[in-house]
Structure formats: C-alpha cells, structure tokens
Amino acid sequence: MDFISTRIITADVARLVGFYEHVTGVRAAWANEEFAELRTATGTLAIGGVPTVALFAPGSARPAENRSVIVEFLVDDVDATFKGLPEDADVVNEPKTMPWGNRSLLVRDPDGNLVNFFTPVTDAARQRFGR
Known part of the structure; x- marks a missing residue:
C-alpha cells in the first residue's frame, strides 16, 4: 500500500488553492474547476469542491469543519x-x-x-x- 494524498473539501476551491500555492510555492495542477492537486516529491495535497463529495458519498464531508x-x-x-x-x-x-x-x-x-x-x-x- 502507498499513501498518496490528503484531500481537503472546500466551498471555495480557487481561494484555498491560491493560499496553498502562495505558502508552498507549488503550482497546482487543475483537473477542473472543482478539483486541483499540489504535488510534491513526497506527497500530494488535493483540494476538492463540495460537489465532488456527492461522487463518493453525499454529505460525508463538509468544508471548514x-x-x-x-x-x-x-x-x-x-x-x-x-x-x-x-x-x-x-x-x-x-x-x-x-x-x-x-x-x-x-x-x-x-x-x-x-x-x-x-x-x-x-x-x-x-x-x-x-x-
């Protein structure tokens, strides 16, 4: 098994991605407007919008909690x-x-x-x- 990433669910993907790009100096790779990843040599921080949660299990993750x-x-x-x-x-x-x-x-x-x-x-x- 390999640990791949941690995902944060947010109501404002662009704002959160912008914060992490600023503080890490890493540019995000955007899959679409609701999902981006900041990839480093040792791990990935994924940032997903609320609509992505419904693809897994609706209501299972809530932003800013x-x-x-x-x-x-x-x-x-x-x-x-x-x-x-x-x-x-x-x-x-x-x-x-x-x-x-x-x-x-x-x-x-x-x-x-x-x-x-x-x-x-x-x-x-x-x-x-x-x-």
Missing part, C-alpha cells in the same frame, strides 16, 4: 516561510523549536484547517527526515 487534522509541510527554513506568509495569515504560533527537534510554525488556512510548516533543527530530527 476540521478540528482534528494538521496538514504538515517540511520546509528548508521555517523562519523564511513565516516571513513569506500573506499579511492576513491566521498565525496560531510563530516559529518555535519543539522538544522533538523541529522548529515549527502553525497557521490556519482560509477554511480554518491547521497547517504546520517545520524545519528539523537538531541532529536527531534532521536524521529522521534525511537532511
């Missing part, structure tokens, strides 16, 4: 990522070093989903991520 998942991005310099955030970014925690050796920045995307940008800063953390 997540309170249990954090989308995480490994970045080269979390402090530079912080400085490059949009002015209206909803910053939950400015960059700080965590006990497990990552320097992390926690924000909310426009739908309120938590997003963690992190850089390993200790030797042990860098080894875990091959850096």
